[in-house]
Amino acid sequence: MQLTQKNIKNNNLLLNIHNLNVFFKTPEGISHVVKDANFNLKKGTCLGVVGESGSGKTQTFFSITGLLANNGYVEGEAFFKDTNLITCDDETRRGFLGKSIGFIFQDPMTSLTPHLNIGDQLAEIAIYHKKINKNKALKKAIEVMDIVKLPSNRDIINSYPHELSGGMKQRIMIAISLMCEPDLIIADEPTTALDVTTQAEILNIFNDLKNNFNIGLVLISHNIGVIAETSNEVLVMKDGQILESGETAKVLTKPKNEYTKHLLSCIPPWIGN
Amino acid sequence: MRITMIKFITKRILIAIPTLLIIVAFSFSMMRVAPGGPFTNERALPPEIERNIKAAYNLDKPVYEQFYIYIKNLTKGDFGPSFKYKDFSVKELILNGLPVSVTLGLSSIIISLFIGSFLGIIAAINRNTVFDYSVMGVSLVGICVPSFVMAPLLSLFFSLYLGILPTSGWNNGNILNLILPITALSLPQIAVISRMMRASTIEVLNSNFIRTAKSKGLNQSYIIRKHVIRASILPIIEYLAPASAGLMTGSIIIEQIFGLPGIGRYFVVGALQRDYTLVSGVLILYASLLIFLILITDIIRAILDPRVKI
Numbered sequence: 001m002q003l004t005q006k007n008i009k010n011n012n013l014l015l016n017i018h019n020l021n022v023f024f025k026t027p028e029g030i031s032h033v034v035k036d037a038n039f040n041l042k043k044g045t046c047l048g049v050v051g052e053s054g055s056g057k058t059q060t061f062f063s064i065t066g067l068l069a070n071n072g073y074v075e076g077e078a079f080f081k082d083t084n085l086i087t088c089d090d091e092t093r094r095g096f097l098g099k100s101i102g103f104i105f106q107d108p109m110t111s112l113t114p115h116l117n118i119g120d121q122l123a124e125i126a127i128y129h130k131k132i133n134k135n136k137a138l139k140k141a142i143e144v145m146d147i148v149k150l151p152s153n154r155d156i157i158n159s160y161p162h163e164l165s166g167g168m169k170q171r172i173m174i175a176i177s178l179m180c181e182p183d184l185i186i187a188d189e190p191t192t193a194l195d196v197t198t199q200a201e202i203l204n205i206f207n208d209l210k211n212n213f214n215i216g217l218v219l220i221s222h223n224i225g226v227i228a229e230t231s232n233e234v235l236v237m238k239d240g241q242i243l244e245s246g247e248t249a250k251v252l253t254k255p256k257n258e259y260t261k262h263l264l265s266c267i268p269p270w271i272g273n
Numbered sequence: 274m275r276i277t278m279i280k281f282i283t284k285r286i287l288i289a290i291p292t293l294l295i296i297v298a299f300s301f302s303m304m305r306v307a308p309g310g311p312f313t314n315e316r317a318l319p320p321e322i323e324r325n326i327k328a329a330y331n332l333d334k335p336v337y338e339q340f341y342i343y344i345k346n347l348t349k350g351d352f353g354p355s356f357k358y359k360d361f362s363v364k365e366l367i368l369n370g371l372p373v374s375v376t377l378g379l380s381s382i383i384i385s386l387f388i389g390s391f392l393g394i395i396a397a398i399n400r401n402t403v404f405d406y407s408v409m410g411v412s413l414v415g416i417c418v419p420s421f422v423m424a425p426l427l428s429l430f431f432s433l434y435l436g437i438l439p440t441s442g443w444n445n446g447n448i449l450n451l452i453l454p455i456t457a458l459s460l461p462q463i464a465v466i467s468r469m470m471r472a473s474t475i476e477v478l479n480s481n482f483i484r485t486a487k488s489k490g491l492n493q494s495y496i497i498r499k500h501v502i503r504a505s506i507l508p509i510i511e512y513l514a515p516a517s518a519g520l521m522t523g524s525i526i527i528e529q530i531f532g533l534p535g536i537g538r539y540f541v542v543g544a545l546q547r548d549y550t551l552v553s554g555v556l557i558l559y560a561s562l563l564i565f566l567i568l569i570t571d572i573i574r575a576i577l578d579p580r581v582k583i
Contacts, residue, residue, distance in 0.1 A: 105488075107481055110481040113485070113499075115578055116499070125489045128495070
């Protein structure tokens with residue numbers, strides 16, 4: 001399958017990954033953590049990435065956004081709309097990050113800067129990318145807090161991360177990613193650190209974003225239940241390889257790969273009926 | 274916030290009073306346990322004269338009564354007369370020396386804080402580069418070489434060989450006279466602070482919230498300014514109080530070497546000559562300065578880190 005820049009111009013295509021390889025230099029030699037990944041993502045759809053920990057699912061997305069650790073490097077092509085995120089310079093990539101690509105991380109407890117209040121952390125991203133003043137940015141912050149179903153009042157704006165619960169912090173993280181109205185949101189295990197009821201609420205927010213805002217969503221999770229509930233398509237990863245991909249319903253009901261079957265058999269039988 | 278702050282400060286001042294009292298009692302008894310006295314000379318005084326002198330300084334009274342008199346005078350702000358520097362009260366001596374010592378100490382602490390943390394941050398950002406290795410190497414030398422070695426070396430090089438700076442003296446606080454002593458005092462502190470700052474900055478740079486800041490597409494200098502420094506400077510702020518204590522003891526030596534009329538000199542001379550009141554007076558001053566500095570660092574910490582409750 002040879003992809004050229006022309007067929008990427010297809011308006012609906014948001015993310016197009018072609019032969020992506022990620023390596024880490026370690027004292028023991030080079031470790032190859034993502035092997036020849038190929039996939040794409042359309043607007044308004046959700047791509048679920050499932051796999052055990054260490055399967056390379058997080059590093060795949062760190063690599064295209066320049067968040068790899070210092071000893072990591074990446075080869076291949078990763079087109080976001082028309083731009084190859086691998087070969088473009090840092091300046092260009094930073095221009096997309098936060099503005100057109102939102103990132104949500106696994107651990108909401110430690111992912112917010114402890115000494116800045118919530119308002120500052122929400123506002124700075126809009127002030128930085130859109131060059132608007134602080135008042136406007138805070139107004140926008142209150143708008144997005146409404147989308148993530150936080151009480152949009154001044155109390156939360158003025159509070160510090162340690163004063164909020166885990167679920168609230170994760171909503172703030174989502175709100176941060178929404179501040180500049182992105183086209184793509186990458187959510188790395190967004191519900192893992194949360195309790196089950198909060199998990200369900202967060203997943204509802206994701207479904208809303210996908211359906212109402214036409215945002216492309218990447219949902220990385222080791223929880224098949226979460227993937228099944230939200231994603232249209234799914235990638236199954238193991239040891240850096242994409243073993244199986246396709247429509248979520250198909251992959252999860254009629255798995256072709258042995259590993260996918262094995263993963264599904266790990267779900268207790270009394271769930272999912 | 275403001276009310277809790279005032280409450281906190283009052284509480285700390287109230288705690289400081291018994292602390293100081295214990296320090297006074299301790300120094301008072303230590304001085305008297307040490308053999309000899311202020312009027313012990315190689316040639317013994319005639320007994321009548323010695324008795325008269327002792328009576329003049331209340332030394333003929335029992336120790337607990339001396340202590341009572343001393344404390345009573347202290348509450349009036351009277352530190353007593355110096356036993357050795359005749360015609361001077363301890364208060365006069367301290368007030369003479371204080372501006373010198375404070376100039377020296379304060380400039381050293383500010384200079385080492387700024388230079389140390391700046392070098393530490395730059396080293397952390399450029400980790401494992403030539404810059405990092407050279408800063409860390411030089412700082413190791415700064416930690417290992419004591420100031421009483423550094424000071425004569427500095428004055429040998431800059432004053433005798435190059436002849437650009439005066440070797441010693443106060444000269445009414447002329448900046449040229451201050452450069453060498455302040456440098457000698459600051460170098461070890463710059464070394465320690467730059468190492469601490471490097472370590473804490475590296476820790477902060479690896480933390481999850483910096484990853485979040487990067488994912489927001491912010492550029493590096495913005496991330497350092499807004500997200501890194503306030504978090505990574507916290508250990509340095511905590512270190513400031515012990516650092517000032519180090520500077521105080523360091524300045525005793527530095528003042529001797531550079532012939533500066535600071536308080537440190539009185540402390541050493543007073544202790545050697547059993548000048549009871551002078552030593553107690555200087556000690557009370559040092560202790561209150563330290564207590565005050567710890568209070569200040571706690572307040573700065575509370576301002577920088579919203580998680581700190583005071």
